[in-house]
Amino acid sequence: MQAIVKHISLALAATLVAALAGLLVTSTGFAQGTARLDEASLDRRLAAVLHEHGFSGRVEETLAKRLGRPVDRRLADLGRLLWFDTITGLNNDNTCAGCHSPTNGFGDTQSIAIGIDNNGVVGPHRAGPRNMRRTPMAANTAFYPRLMWNSRFASLSGDPFDNHAGFVFPAPEGLSLSYEPHLLVAQAFIPPTERTEAAGFHFPGDNAAIRAEALRRLNGVPAYRKLFRQSFPDAKPGAPITFDQFGRAIAEFEFSLTFANAPIDRYARGDKNALTEDEKRGALLFFGKARCVQCHAVAGQSNEMFSDFQEHVIGVPQVAPRVTNNTFDGPGLNEDFGQEQVTGDAKDRYKFRTSPLRNIAVQPTFMHNGAFTSLDDAVRHHLDVFASARGYRPDQAGLAADLAGPTGPIEPVLARVDPILARPIDLTAEEFRQLVAFVRHGLLDPRATPEQLRKLIPPAVPSSRPTLSFEPP
Ligand code: HEC
Ligand code: HEC
Known part of the structure; x- marks a missing residue:
């Protein structure tokens, strides 16, 4: 009797299992199975693509390894204090951090930088006369072989850690800073001399x-001396x-801003679970x-x-x-000729360096002049640059009021568009979303x-000057 009951219940259980399995196969279980399969093949494809691109x-x-030593934390910290101190800004109202703000990856809070004669605020409400371009993020610049939107500071070896072929700057510096050990050390000579910046x-x-x-000012501050x-013990007493x-010191601070573990x-x-x-689908796109x-x-x-630095x-x-x-530039003084300013060659008009894209999500505005105020818009522009540029309305682009007036001419720019973007890129709405998710x-x-970088704002600086006022989040 017991044996029969057992048999029946086993049979029942078997049917139940079969029925359940059937249900699963026809609904969620089946879908999950293919999704897992899909994701495995997605992973295989993406891994292959990354390998193929040498990533x-x-x-x-x-x-x-490339510095030949670890980052010197003490020197970097001295660089940090200098970064936030207006003492080297002869106009007494700006320093690196006024434009390269910790609130935005050590890049701009603005579409176009505001340097001297600013209102003392760093953030969306910064005001004052505009310079010409948006401040790029200083994070990760240790790895950039060419600096600036038109690459006017460059390591001729193609490697910022290698000065053997020279570091080239526009006149008057020319090749004179080539003895410095890294392109960023040489670059630090420039901002304090820029009239409109500092x-x-x-x-x-x-x-x-x-x-x-x-x-003279730095040497007048015992705390800096x-x-x-301490950081240069070999210097004569x-x-x-x-x-x-x-x-x-400045370059060392920039080395410490290497955030390339995304x-x-x-x-x-x-x-495989990092994305x-x-x-992953966005990456494949x-x-x-x-x-x-x-x-x-x-x-x-x-x-x-994520830049060819061209x-x-x-x-x-x-x-x-x-x-x-x-x-x-231009007859209306409302244009930016980009690389032509460096080469003097009209063929290079309107050319700008491909933006490196790491940590792009922390930027409030995009492109060399912050024309776009959302990452979606910046990416979407690439999909059909002609339609995007011709349909652009500065008063509806989220720009600050003093930038929302008439734009410079666009047809001469569009006449020179890079062949790679001359044809629109066809993406479905879903693909676009995936692409932006990957980039963001x-x-x-x-x-x-x-939240992390704000911690680097010093409460006080060695000169005892008032510190810049960073707007709260
Ligand atoms: C007035 C705002 C301002 C100040 C102050 C300023 N910068 Fe910049 N910085 C910019 C802008 C704008 C650019 C891009 C300029 C261009 O391409 O024409 C730039 C570019 C750079 C770059 C190159 C980044 C890249 O992506 O190639 C570095 C490095 C840099 N600045 C470091 C510094 C340092 C160091 C200081 C302080 C000693 C400083 N900056 C002060 C606005 C500023
Ligand atoms: C023909 C070369 C080229 C191609 C292809 C290209 N870009 Fe760009 N991209 C650039 C250049 C050059 C800039 C900077 C332009 C400027 O500021 O004038 C830029 C800027 C950007 C920016 C804004 C970065 C910043 O610092 O403000 C984003 C985001 C971006 N590209 C994403 C993409 C994505 C995503 C794709 C693929 C759909 C793409 N780009 C394809 C050349 C290219």
């Missing part, structure tokens, strides 16, 4: 005189602070059909920074400020977020 996800690890128009004299005055002496030392890096190193399925990688390159000299015309609307202390989340190192 290792390990560029951050190369920093110490120096102002009142101080007479050339770049050397401006630097001498900045040093002590800090420099009592010797004054030099501009080489200033540059080394989900895409962890994924490339084997963590969501949407982001980025490296394939959407053509992004053709300019936002990761191979070779790009150091996995200039292209991509038809960005020519936003022009109402009040500027720079001189814009897949490239963001969590250490680059405003």
Whole structure:
């Protein structure tokens, strides 16, 4: 009897299991099965694509090796204090951090930078006469072989850590800073001498005189003399602070702003869960059909920074400020000729360096003039640059009021658009969403977020000058 009952219940259980299995196969179980299969093949394809493009996800690890030493934390901290101190700004109202703000990856809070004669605020409510371009993020610049929107500061070896072929700057510096150990040390010589950025128009004299005055000020602060002496123990006792030392400290701080461990890096190193399925599909689009990688390159000299560090015309609307202390290009003084300013060659007109895309999610505005105020719009522009540029309305683009006036001419720009973007890129709404998800989340190192970087704002600076006022989140 017991045996029969057992038999029946077993039979019942078997039918139940079969029925359940049938249910599962026809509904969720089946779908889940294919999704898992799909994701496995998605992972295989993405891993292959990353490999093919030479993307290792390990560029951050190369920093110490290429420097030949670890980052010097004490020197970086001195650089940080200088970054936030207006003492080297001869106009007394600006310093690196006024434009390269920790609230935005050490990039701009604005569409177009505001330098001297500002209102003391760093954030959306910063006001004052505009310079010419948006401030790029200083994070990860240790790996950039060419600096600036028109690459006017460059390491001729193609490697910012290698000065053997020289570091080239426009006149008057030319090749004279090539003895410095890294392109960023050389670059630090420039901002304090820029009249509209920090120096102002009142101080007479050339770049050397401006630097001498900045040093005179630094040497007058015992706290700075002590800090420099600690970081440069080999200098002769009592010797004054030099501009080489200033540059080394600033560059060291920039080295410490290396945030190149994003989900895409962890994924490339084997963590298949670092990206969501949407982001993986977005990545495949980025490296394939959407053509992004053709300019936002990761191979070779790009150091996995998502830029070929070459200039292209991509038809960005020519936003022009109402009040500027720079001189814009063109007959209407409302244009930016980009790389032509460096090469003097009209073929290079309207060309700008491909933006490196790491940590792009923390930027409030996009492109060399902040013409777009959302990442979606910046990416969408690429899909059909002609339609985007011709349909652009500065008063509806989310720009600050003083930038929302008439734009410069667009047809001469569109006549030169890079062949890679001359045909529209066809994406479905879903593909577009996946592509943006990848660019926004897949490239963001969590250490680059405003919450993290705000911690680097010093409560006070060695000169005892008032600190800049960063707007709260
Ligand atoms: C007035 C705002 C302003 C100040 C102050 C300023 N910068 Fe910049 N910075 C910019 C702008 C704008 C650019 C891009 C200019 C261009 O391409 O023409 C830039 C570019 C750079 C770049 C190149 C980034 C890249 O992506 O190639 C570095 C590095 C840099 N600045 C470092 C500094 C340092 C160091 C200081 C302080 C010593 C400083 N900046 C002060 C606005 C500023
Ligand atoms: C023909 C080369 C080229 C291609 C292809 C290209 N870009 Fe760009 N991209 C650029 C250049 C050049 C800029 C900077 C233009 C400027 O500011 O004038 C830029 C800017 C951007 C920006 C704004 C970055 C910033 O710092 O403000 C984003 C985001 C971007 N590209 C994403 C993409 C995506 C996503 C794709 C693929 C759909 C793509 N790009 C395809 C050349 C290209």
